[in-house]
Every structure is written in structure tokens, then in C-alpha cells.
Amino acid sequence: MEWVAVGRCGHRVMCSQCMVRIRFFHQNKRCCICRTRCPKVIVTRWPAGAAVGNPPQLPLFAFREGRVGHFWYHKLTAAYFEDEQQYNVARAACHGILSPFYQPLFWFIFWYTLVISVGAFMGSSFAALTKETVLQFRAYDLAIFCAVLVATFFWSIPKCTQDPLQLESSMHKL
Numbered sequence: 460m461e462w463v464a465v466g467r468c469g470h471r472v473m474c475s476q477c478m479v480r481i482r483f484f485h486q487n488k489r490c491c492i493c494r495t496r497c498p499k500v501i502v503t504r505w506p507a508g509a510a511v512g513n514p515p516q517l518p519l520f521a522f523r524e525g526r527v528g529h530f531w532y533h534k535l536t537a538a539y540f541e542d543e544q545q546y547n548v549a550r551a552a553c554h555g556i557l558s559p560f561y562q563p564l565f566w567f568i569f570w571y572t573l574v575i576s577v578g579a580f581m582g583s584s585f586a587a588l589t590k591e592t593v594l595q596f597r598a599y600d601l602a603i604f605c606a607v608l609v610a611t612f613f614w615s616i617p618k619c620t621q622d623p624l625q626l627e628s629s630m631h632k633l
Contacts, residue, residue, distance in 0.1 A: 466497030578606030
């Protein structure tokens with residue numbers, strides 16, 4: 460292995476391609492050896508990674524993908540790369556395979572605005588049946604809450620039913 464992923468535990472047994480497979484496709488941010496949660500990793504050269512006891516000091520956070528200090532940050536895998544070419548390989552592996560759960564913000568806002576409007580309309584029809592103000596507010600609240608709950612359920616179905624391995628194999632066929 461020329462390039463390895465190193466987490467906070469210091470294990471260096473995973474190549475950069477396997478790191479993308481595990482961290483992006485399987486959404487697993489744990490070390491494959493000791494199961495320590497590694498919210499971020501660094502992809503470094505094997506001899507450099509083997510020589511250090513602890514991984515280099517990484518930035519605390521990155522606001523954007525791309526160049527961050529001395530590293531290249533890839534947000535979909537939460538990985539920092541010492542080499543731009545390795546960063547571009549990881550980006551290419553994940554390109555175009557975003558889960559439907561992470562659809563653009565516009566559709567998220569559109570969907571929930573529509574659902575809240577429908578819930579408010581249903582709440583107003585339920586509220587018209589009651590004379591007390593407290594019951595009218597409860598009717599509005601309950602209708603909007605149920606509408607948002609149903610919307611969240613339908614928004615999350617594609618995320619829960621997709622098979623990450625199937626997405627990965629379809630990407631290799633292209």
C-alpha cells in the first residue's frame with residue numbers, strides 16, 4: 460500500500476480506496492481494527508504513516524471541501540489528504556452517487572413547505588369544527604405535526620432502502 464488512512468487510534472491498515480468504500484458507501488466512521496470512532500482520518504504515504512506514532516495534527520473543522528491548510532479535505536468521507544491526486548481519486552469515486560436523502564436544499568425546503576401548508580389547511584378545517592380557542596390551536600398543531608411526521612417518513616425511505624454496495628457496483632460498470 461502506498462497510501463493509507465490513519466485515524467485517531469493510529470492504525471494504518473486501510474488503503475485509500477477501502478477508506479472511501481467503508482466511510483462513504485457503508486457510512487461507517489469506525490476503525491476496522493479496534494472499532495474506535497474516527498470522525499476524521501488522514502490519507503498519507505505509507506512510509507510517512509508508519510513512521511509517526513500519532514497522525515499529524517488535523518484542522519479542527521473544515522467549512523468547505525478542497526484545500527484546507529496543508530491538506531485537501533473531502534467532506535463525503537470526512538478525510539484529509541496530503542496529496543491532491545489522492546483527493547481527486549476519492550472525489551471521482553464518490554461523484555454522482557449522492558443518496559436521495561442528501562438531495563439539494565431547494566427540494567427539501569419545497570417539500571416541507573408544501574407539507575406544512577397542507578397540514579395548516581387540514582388544521583384549519585379541524586379547527587373550524589371547534590368553538591374553543593385552545594382546541595383550535597391543538598387542531599392546528601396536531602395536523603401540522605402529523606404532516607411533518609409523514610413527510611419525514613417519505614423523505615427518509617430512499618435513504619433506508621438503497622443498497623450502498625449496489626451503488627458502488629453500478630459505478631464500477633460505468
